[in-house]
Amino acid sequence: MKKAYIFPGQGSQFKGMGLELYQTSDSAKALFDQANEILGFDITKIMFEGTDDELKQTNVTQPAIFLHSVILAKTSSNFSPDMVAGHSLGEFSALVSAGALSFEDGLKLVAKRADAMQKACEIRPSTMAAILGLDDATIEHICSGITDEIVVPANYNCPGQVVISGSIEGVEKACELLKSAGAKRALLLQVGGAFHSPLMEPAREELAEAIHASRFQSPLCPVYQNVNALPATDVSVIRENLIAQLTAPVRWTQSVEKMTADGATTFVECGPGKVLQGLVKKITSGAELSSI
Incomplete structure (x- = not known):
């Protein structure tokens, strides 16, 4: 019986996300405040009070979901994964939560990813x-x-x-x-561009440079990555898979199937919404589902 923590991607955002966490946990508040400094703008104000349109902007959505997910994991008293996985953007949340990346480096990479993807979207409709x-x-x-x-x-x-x-x-x-x-x-779909397709190649090249410049460490548990649905703990493998992710498909079905085959009986969604729990329910029968 193993526990898998899963982290959502773009589309799970909602107005007020993270506010209760900010108000009830000093350690969470400190991380949110640190994020505002790292990003150079008040993302918490948009998360807590912003309009749906403001939250939909890629440069806000991606770091907002990342922050909500990672801070939930970091402030949870019983975060003890046997394995982790994240859907698209959520893979960055999974890596930080599993200790493969620092909070600061992870947030900087997510901000860079959002910016690079937005620029790629503007090149071609x-x-x-x-x-x-x-x-x-x-x-x-x-x-x-x-x-x-x-x-x-x-x-x-x-x-x-x-x-x-x-x-x-x-x-x-x-x-x-x-x-x-x-x-x-x-x-x-109401999206800004063709994510996970060859049209993201300019973003992949830009993000690759930032990923190679970031310091990765061995995670505390296997990370099941989007590009091949296989568990990884080797830093060089994790890094290359993360780079390939922008132009490759997200193999979420296959990832959940592999985690189940490797002994996962409980899936805990860590982040805004319950989208991933719904998907897991359709992929594997009998799994115990919950949220932090």
């Missing part, structure tokens, strides 16, 4: 879409058959739910073909 009710192989086959545009599977969230990513034309074309192939729904 792009988008993402959620494909529901179709098997992975069919989605992969249809995307690979579109050669005049860029469109790839980006998030394997759970069986029957895959997000595709690419140019606007490529995603729209894929959506029509996927619906014809039997997809129950193909929903364009």
Whole structure:
């Protein structure tokens, strides 16, 4: 019986996130205040009082979710993972919580990642879409058959739910073909760009430099990484997988399956919302689910 802590990604933010933690824990307040200094702007004010539109800005959303997740882990009296994993951005939260990165270095990398992704989004109009009710192989086959545009599977969230990513034309074309192939729904997402696709290559190059300049340490437990759904403790492997993550798909389904195969019976979501608990429930049966 092993306990896996899982950390959410972009989209889990909400107004007021972290406020109760800030008000009830001196150690949490100190970390939030430190984050404002590191980032150079008052992110806590936006987290606690900002509008939905302000919270949706990539340069706010990513560090905000990271902060809520990591500070929850750091101030929890019983944070004792046998393994950790994070969905996209959440992988950074998982690494910091497991001691592979310092709080300061992790936050700086997340801020750099958000900035680099935003710049990549502005180079070419792009988008993402959620494909529901179709098997992975069919989605992969249809995307690979579109050669005049860029469109790839980006998030394997759970069986029957895959997000595709690419140019606007490529995603729209894929959506029509996927619906014809039997997809129950193909929903364009309200996102700023094509995350986890080749269109993030400029961001990957920029982030790679920052990751190589950051100091990593062996984590206190295995980290199941997005790019291959395998546990890693070797610093060089963790670093390279983190760099590859921006242009590679998030293999969340496969990560949960692997954690379950490796003995995880309890999954604890650490961060805003309960999105990951819902996905885990669809991936593996009988697991105990909870939040910090």
